[in-house]
Amino acid sequence: MILKNSKILLEVCDLRATVNGTEILKGLNLTVRSGEIHAIMGPNGSGKSTFSKILAGHSAYEITGGTVLLEGKNLLDLAPEERARAGIFLAFQYPIEIPGVVNSQFLRLTYNTVQTHRGHEELDPLEFDDFVREKMKLLEMNPDFLERSVNEGFSGGEKKRNEILQMAILDPRLAILDETDSGLDIDALRIVANGVNQLANENNATILVTHYQRLLNYIVPDYVHVMEAGRIIKTGGKELAFELETRGYDWVGIEHDTAARATA
Amino acid sequence: MSATLENIVNQPYKHGFVTNIETDVAPKGLNTDTIRMISAKKKEPEWLLEFRLKSYEAWLKMEEPGWQNVHHPKIDFQAISYYAAPKQKPKLKSMDEVDPELLRTFEKLGVPLHERMALAGVAVDVIFDSVSVATTYKHKLAEVGIIFCSMSEAVTDHPELIQKYLGTVIPPSDNFYAALNSAVFTDGSFCYIPKGVKCPMDLSTYFRINTEESGQFERTLIIAEEGASVSYLEGCTAPAFSSNQLHAAVVELVALDNADIKYSTVQNWYAGDENGIGGIYNFVTKRGLAKGVNSRISWTQVETGSAITWKYPSCVLLGDNSVGEFYSVAVTNHYQQADTGTKMIHIGKNTRSTIVSKGISAGHSNNSYRGLVKVAASATGARNYSQCDSMLVGQQSGAHTFPYIQVANSSSQIEHEASTSKIGEDQLFYFAQRGIDAETAVSMIINGFCKDVFQQLPMEFAVEATALLSFKLEGSVG
Numbered sequence: 175m176i177l178k179n180s181k182i183l184l185e186v187c188d189l190r191a192t193v194n195g196t197e198i199l200k201g202l203n204l205t206v207r208s209g210e211i212h213a214i215m216g217p218n219g220s221g222k223s224t225f226s227k228i229l230a231g232h233s234a235y236e237i238t239g240g241t242v243l244l245e246g247k248n249l250l251d252l253a254p255e256e257r258a259r260a261g262i263f264l265a266f267q268y269p270i271e272i273p274g275v276v277n278s279q280f281l282r283l284t285y286n287t288v289q290t291h292r293g294h295e296e297l298d299p300l301e302f303d304d305f306v307r308e309k310m311k312l313l314e315m316n317p318d319f320l321e322r323s324v325n326e327g328f329s330g331g332e333k334k335r336n337e338i339l340q341m342a343i344l345d346p347r348l349a350i351l352d353e354t355d356s357g358l359d360i361d362a363l364r365i366v367a368n369g370v371n372q373l374a375n376e377n378n379a380t381i382l383v384t385h386y387q388r389l390l391n392y393i394v395p396d397y398v399h400v401m402e403a404g405r406i407i408k409t410g411g412k413e414l415a416f417e418l419e420t421r422g423y424d425w426v427g428i429e430h431d432t433a434a435r436a437t438a
Numbered sequence: 439m440s441a442t443l444e445n446i447v448n449q450p451y452k453h454g455f456v457t458n459i460e461t462d463v464a465p466k467g468l469n470t471d472t473i474r475m476i477s478a479k480k481k482e483p484e485w486l487l488e489f490r491l492k493s494y495e496a497w498l499k500m501e502e503p504g505w506q507n508v509h510h511p512k513i514d515f516q517a518i519s520y521y522a523a524p525k526q527k528p529k530l531k532s533m534d535e536v537d538p539e540l541l542r543t544f545e546k547l548g549v550p551l552h553e554r555m556a557l558a559g560v561a562v563d564v565i566f567d568s569v570s571v572a573t574t575y576k577h578k579l580a581e582v583g584i585i586f587c588s589m590s591e592a593v594t595d596h597p598e599l600i601q602k603y604l605g606t607v608i609p610p611s612d613n614f615y616a617a618l619n620s621a622v623f624t625d626g627s628f629c630y631i632p633k634g635v636k637c638p639m640d641l642s643t644y645f646r647i648n649t650e651e652s653g654q655f656e657r658t659l660i661i662a663e664e665g666a667s668v669s670y671l672e673g674c675t676a677p678a679f680s681s682n683q684l685h686a687a688v689v690e691l692v693a694l695d696n697a698d699i700k701y702s703t704v705q706n707w708y709a710g711d712e713n714g715i716g717g718i719y720n721f722v723t724k725r726g727l728a729k730g731v732n733s734r735i736s737w738t739q740v741e742t743g744s745a746i747t748w749k750y751p752s753c754v755l756l757g758d759n760s761v762g763e764f765y766s767v768a769v770t771n772h773y774q775q776a777d778t779g780t781k782m783i784h785i786g787k788n789t790r791s792t793i794v795s796k797g798i799s800a801g802h803s804n805n806s807y808r809g810l811v812k813v814a815a816s817a818t819g820a821r822n823y824s825q826c827d828s829m830l831v832g833q834q835s836g837a838h839t840f841p842y843i844q845v846a847n848s849s850s851q852i853e854h855e856a857s858t859s860k861i862g863e864d865q866l867f868y869f870a871q872r873g874i875d876a877e878t879a880v881s882m883i884i885n886g887f888c889k890d891v892f893q894q895l896p897m898e899f900a901v902e903a904t905a906l907l908s909f910k911l912e913g914s915v916g
Contacts, residue, residue, distance in 0.1 A: 230871050233863070254870035263871075270868040273859065274886025283882070284872035291873065323886070340872065 216401035261347030330357030367392030493620030592628035695730030714773025717745025728760035770803030
């Protein structure tokens with residue numbers, strides 16, 4: 175929801191980044207305020223996933239210019255775990271399997287780590303069990319998940335649900351969902367979207383990174399951004415997504431180039 | 439991030455100090471005079487001297503094994519001193535007579551020798567260089583008929599048992615290092631659980647090498663009579679020297695009908711420095727004979743130390759329905775080399791064995807699992823399950839698996855599973871994105887990986903092993 179006078183959560187200014195010497199982000203600008211849902215769309219290779227990982231602090235990318243502020247603080251100074259504790263959450267496109275580490279232990283450790291950082295009490299295993307089971311209902315998850323190794327042998331849909339479960343537990347300020355809809359059948363998509371909608375409130379914000387408009391039928395964005403070649407080249411409301419669905423991405427690029435030439 | 443993994447693995451060794459104590463060290467070198475000297479020092483009966491001399495004869499004809507996947511300069515067996523003992527009063531009447539320097543050493547190592555402060559519920563025999571310096575709870579155990587003492591005492595006080603069992607599970611000619619041990623062993627622990635007795639507390643031996651140029655050749659013998667059971671723990675540390683010390687032990691277990699022996703080791707000998715200088719050569723022969731029907735021998739080992747580890751705690755399943763188990767975690771870092779595993783020899787009918795081996799290699803180390811499952815024609819209905827998992831940490835380490843399976847009947851079932859995994863940047867990033875730092879993540883992954891083995895350890899050992907592993911691997915992921 176777009177709120178009047180809501181405060182800025184994330185401010186990205188002229189962000190540039192490289193991987194192995196190749197520039198992937200070429201001056202990206204984005205402002206996200208509390209309460210808002212932003213969708214970032216764009217063709218393969220436009221830098222959408224890279225942008226998500228950079229916000230989370232992945233070490234493979236080198237920041238070569240620009241600034242990123244989270245609630246006014248320099249995010250780029252923080253290690254990945256500090257960013258997570260500060261409220262950045264990334265739902266991975268391909269959640270990582272961790273054999274031997276039990277999901278319930280992992281979830282409790284991550285919950286308690288983030289809670290401690292926020293100055294809250296930790297939960298003991300029994301309290302946490304009640305807490306997590308309540309959250310699992312939201313995502314219609316079988317409690318058996320708790321006893322399995324983190325993501326090991328999970329189907330694509332189960333992994334994505336496990337991501338949203340973690341998001342529900344950690345209650346982030348800014349959630350970035352990287353292609354969360356990929357690999358989901360229509361029922362799972364509905365459940366996941368429902369979970370995301372229920373978690374959204376006036377104090378947090380969500381960035382949806384996606385290829386397809388499909389997800390946006392279930393999670394309605396306040397803004398839709400089109401990304402190409404490492405920057406955002408067009409921003410609109412939810413109707414932009416429908417236009418992209420019918421016309422594809424090419425016209426946006428052409429329009430952008432024409433506009434750029436006109437200004438030059 | 440690689441720097442974090444490096445630091446996690448590269449913690450210093452805590453037990454590397456040397457005790458300043460007057461020591462009686464034999465001149466270097468090995469010949470029949472050395473053996474006669476050891477035997478005389480220990481006032482041994484003639485038959486034991488014979489045993490030693492025969493072993494020495496056998497050893498002279500043997501060659502060092504060359505098949506293991508480890509490399510080291512040739513050992514000069516004449517440059518080793520075969521006997522080193524702290525100078526002390528000839529016979530100790532109580533713990534109060536133990537040299538205070540020794541008491542302090544073991545307190546520092548977390549093994550207090552005074553029973554009033556001893557580990558609750560664990561009796562300890564403490565071996566310092568070549569001799570046993572103390573055994574706790576001896577008298578309490580004697581009340582239920584359990585004999586728990588040093589090997590030297592056992593030779594004097596219970597010669598019939600020693601003569602009956604010594605070298606029956608591992609004959610002196612078994613292998614090069616067993617022969618050497620049989621010729622020159624100096625002390626060790628002896629434990630006898632009489633018929634029907636369940637040992638009321640864990641028994642334990644703590645080995646400490648202190649002298650730089652001596653080898654340690656100890657000998658442990660555990661007998662569980664019909665229906666008896668015992669849980670035995672072994673711990674070891676050594677000072678950090680830039681030279682290598684040889685540790686060639688022999689451990690023999692005998693379980694009679696319905697008897698149960700559980701033997702757990704946390705091996706933390708000095709492993710050498712980060713360039714591979716110094717450290718213990720741990721060349722050990724351990725074997726259990728499940729002699730009686732329904733008997734059980736279970737080995738659990740956590741191998742974290744030593745420059746080179748060469749050991750295969752094995753089970754000979756002779757009695758029908760007998761059970762052999764081997765649970766192992768072997769961690770190598772820097773330039774450590776480990777070639778370890780087990781042998782399960784099925785001879786009796788319906789014998790069962792389980793092998794669970796977890797190898798973790800970091801730094802430039804090499805970690806090999808080597809295991810033999812042999813099912814004789816007589817072992818109808820035998821079953822074996824083996825699981826060998828390797829985990830690689832960093833880019834320079836190696837993991838190897840050498841399973842051998844020989845089956846001579848058609849009614850047996852053998853299963854073998856193996857996997858290799860890597861602690862990856864991706865896993866660490868995933869943990870980090872959930873607020874968890876790299877050290878916690880590594881220790882969680884490693885503990886998850888080793889869980890099947892750790893849950894076999896007695897409680898206080900499991901805690902120690904978990905701590906030791908996180909400590910050992912601190913800084914190595916990357």
